[in-house]
Amino acid sequence: MLAHRSIICGISIILFHVCQAQPVSVYTDSIRTCLQLPRPDTGKYYLLLRLAQLPECPADTLLAYGHYWYNYTEKRHISPGRPEALYAIGLALYRKGMNPEAAERLYQAATVWERNGRNPLQLARTYELIAGIHKIMQRYADALAYYRLACRIKKTLNNEAILLSTYNGLGNTFRLLHQTDSAVHYLEKAHALTAGNELAKAQVSNNLGNIYWSLKNWLAARQWYQKALQSFETLQQPEGIAEACFNLGAIATQLQQYHAAIAYYNKSLEAVPTGQPVEHLEWIYEHLADAYFHTGNFENAYTNERAYDKIKDSLLSLQVQQSIAALKEKYETEKKEHALALEKERTARLLAANSQQFRFLCMLAGVALLITVMGFIMIRNIRRKQLLAAALAGLKEKEKQQLIQEQALKSNIAMLEGREAERQRIARDLHDRLGSTLSSVRLFMQSNQTGTPPGNSKIMLLLEEAVNDVRRISHDLSDNVLIKYGLEEALKDLKDTIESTGRLQVTLYQQAVDGLPADTASEIYYIVRELAANAVKHSDASRLFIQLLQDNRLLHLTVEDNGSGFNPAVTHKGIGLHNIEIRARKIGAQYTIDARTGKGSCFCFAIPLP
Amino acid sequence: MNDQPILIVDDHRLFAEGVRSLLSVNGFTFVNILSDGRQLASLLETQAPRLLLMDIAMEHIDGIELSAMVRKQFPAIKILIVSMYTKRIYIEKLLQTGIDGYLIKNAGDEELISTVCTILEGGRYFSPQVGDILLKSMHASSGEAVLTPREKDVLQLIAEGYSTKEISSRLFVSVNTVETHRKNMLLKTGLRNVAHLIKWAYENGHL
Structure with a gap:
């Protein structure tokens, strides 16, 4: 599971970069127009340079403007403008993923600003970018150091809002270092500053969700993912929506709320734009199949499992490509790291350049060798795949059938268990209540006190008790009312019965339902009875609300109590909840459980009418 | 008065015998017992008891059906139900048959004897518990819509101007659940839209 997650996280980082580069602003258009002029408008250089740094501006535009401005400042000897230009170039290179080159420019800019102390805010931003590059290169200690430098400077500027990116960066670095406490601390600080910045809000919420996920704190994770989803929906960003929905679905699966999970997964699939990496979809299909399986919707489960298989097959070849890509990336990273090291040791530049050339040649030879090996593996894989495919298909089908049979058996057993439990309850009640009363009568009769007036009255009292016991026991057998007078009366009777225990006040609100099949009626009755029994037994509730309302061809059943509630993720599915699930499935009802520890519980069923 | 014939219909023989001996001690001498309710109709063709003493839960046919039958075919015969049951629905149905x-x-001996006497003199008698149950059921069926705590939570947030999505994330429930609560409130109150609902809730002290 966690492995899946890390893949998703990886993709999400890529997605964020993709969406940041989308040209959506009017600024971009005006900058482009300016760039296309025969002689760029020098008077607006600086202003346009700042505009080009907005996230929605394409990196190439920013790079072009950075260079223009740099040349301009050189020609006119405008020294304060030079670090600005270097910063812009560095930012553009960073956005293009050319990290070592970016770092070189950023170090230069930082050196100037460090020396003259004129632009602390820009200096802090530069530090942050450098920290970001360190983070990408997985040098987290360096990243933390630079983020802290940025943080220290920004704190002197008396503007808390600008600390958002710093806190976010610190939080994410700590997350990558698995120091979750610190990560949560900084990300929550960042989240507090996101007002009015929807994209930041979405990303920070998402990051917090990821942390809580890794801590297996599903409820907190769900809360943050929901916030992220909300922000992404405001931003109308399909990739974000897809990811948040997938995450929420995965949590719902963890909480065994499979209907909710299905809804989220489907929403996620809907949101994914065509042409996205397929491995993302692969996991959704697999999870969706799993969720459908748990809700007993085997047809949909199977369809999704098939979709998953299909993508997975195509991934077999994709995996090979990916491993090549990974090797390439490794080589790239090494190259970049090398370049960065060069930059750091500027005094030894000449020597380093020589060694770089040598290493570059070595790398080229290495890559050639790797590609040959990968080609070999690819051919072997294709052959193996063909052999396995047929065998796998047969096995899968067999497994599915077996599982379906098992599930049917399980639900039968559960029904029987329910009936058996009822029988046991009656037996227990008879034994405990009536049995003991009657035994005392017998003992009393055997003793020599019979015949005397006080002895007789004692026997009368005991017998009266026995009669009451019988009434109470038979009272619980309300099934007769259901059969004879229908659901409406049976529910009223159930209300009376529950209230006669003196522990629970029941508010029953029901509308007359026309055309309710007897089967559905009895399942509804038993569902309510089971939930009511739970409320009496386990929840310390003082009020119970039962509602049965008709909306067109849907019947809404709500059973809500004000008791201690429970945590659905923790509460083991006792026989009660399991029976409810089976009964709901039998009448095709969709249901949700809204239960929180200390906040009561609320079960909502949507029951289709014929 | 005490020579009027009484018929006890109860499949519980011991109980029936007990009642008979109690009645005979108090001077009611013409008391018969019928343990199978299915034979009642044919028996009443030949015998004409003044009073039927009947249980509700019997093995083959219940006292409610039998009462209805007797009321229809032999309206002159008086009916006294003696039962363990205090189910409101049974009591209501029996009262409907008259x-x-x-x-x-x-009930104690004295209550039973006095009830039998009252009914034979043309009066009616119901155990105090029966009256309580009927009163309670009348009170409960006033049919006024009440909001559940979850519904109040949702309505409160609607009234504060939050969207369904926002409400769902604030209450940690799905959008679907919020929709269900909203719909249920409208269905219950019969109001047309949420604006009416909010107004109604404020006016009736639900918010």
């Missing part, structure tokens, strides 16, 4: 009395089975 019985003359209802005693809970743990």
Whole structure:
């Protein structure tokens, strides 16, 4: 599971970069127009340079403007403008993923600003970018150091809002270092500053969700993912929506709320734009199949499992490509790291350049060798795949059938268990209540006190008790009312019965339902009875609300109590909840459980009418 | 008065015998017992008891059906139900058929005898518990819509201007659940839209 997650996280980082580069602003258009002029408008250089740094501006535009401005400042000897230009170039290179080159420019800019102390805010931003590059290169200690430098400077500027990116960066670095406490601390600080910045809000919420996920704190994770989803929906960003929905679905699966999970997964699939990496979809299909399986919707489960298989097959070849890509990336990273090291040791530049050339040649030879090996593996894989495919298909089908049979058996057993439990309850009640009363009568009769007036009255009292016991026991057998007078009366009777225990006040609100099949009626009755029994037994509730309302061809059943509630993720599915699930499935009802520890519980069923 | 014939219909022989001996001690001498309710109709063709003493839960046919039958075919015969049951639905159904009395089975000797006398004199008698149950059911069926705590939570947030999505994330429930609560409130109150609902809730002190 966690492995899946890390893949998703990886993709999400890529997605964020993709969406940041989308040209959506009017600024971009005006900058482009300016760039296309025969002689760029020098008077607006600086202003346009700042505009080009907005996230929605394409990196190439920013790079072009950075260079223009740099040349301009050189020609006119405008020294304060030079670090600005270097910063812009560095930012553009960073956005293009050319990290070592970016770092070189950023170090230069930082050196100037460090020396003259004129632009602390820009200096802090530069530090942050450098920290970001360190983070990408997985040098987290360096990243933390630079983020802290940025943080220290920004704190002197008396503007808390600008600390958002710093806190976010610190939080994410700590997350990558698995120091979750610190990560949560900084990300929550960042989240507090996101007002009015929807994209930041979405990303920070998402990051917090990821942390809580890794801590297996599903409820907190769900809360943050929901916030992220909300922000992404405001931003109308399909990739974000897809990811948040997938995450929420995965949590719902963890909480065994499979209907909710299905809804989220489907929403996620809907949101994914065509042409996205397929491995993302692969996991959704697999999870969706799993969720459908748990809700007993085997047809949909199977369809999704098939979709998953299909993508997975195509991934077999994709995996090979990916491993090549990974090797390439490794080589790239090494190259970049090398370049960065060069930059750091500027005094030894000449020597380093020589060694770089040598290493570059070595790398080229290495890559050639790797590609040959990968080609070999690819051919072997294709052959193996063909052999396995047929065998796998047969096995899968067999497994599915077996599982379906098992599930049917399980639900039968559960029904029987329910009936058996009822029988046991009656037996227990008879034994405990009536049995003991009657035994005392017998003992009393055997003793020599019979015949005397006080002895007789004692026997009368005991017998009266026995009669009451019988009434109470038979009272619980309300099934007769259901059969004879229908659901409406049976529910009223159930209300009376529950209230006669003196522990629970029941508010029953029901509308007359026309055309309710007897089967559905009895399942509804038993569902309510089971939930009511739970409320009496386990929840310390003082009020119970039962509602049965008709909306067109849907019947809404709500059973809500004000008791201690429970945590659905923790509460083991006792026989009660399991029976409810089976009964709901039998009448095709969709249901949700809204239960929180200390906040009561609320079960909502949507029951289709014929 | 005490020579009027009485018929006890109860499949519980011991109980029936007990009642008969109690009645005979108090001077009611013409008391018969029928343990199978299915034979009642044919028996009443030949015998004409003044009073039927009947249980509700019997093996083959219940006292409610029998009462209805007797009321229809032999309206002159008085009916006294003696049962363990205090189920509201049974009591309501029996009252609809027009019985003359209802005693809970743990009633004392004196209550039973006085009830039998009252009914034979043309009066009616119901155990105090029966009256309580009927009163309670009348009170409960006033049918006024009440909001559940979850519904109040949702309505409160609607009134504060939050969207369904926002409400769902604030209450940690799905959008679907919020929708269900909203719909249920409208269905319950019969109001047309949420604006009316909010107004209604404020006016009736639900918010």
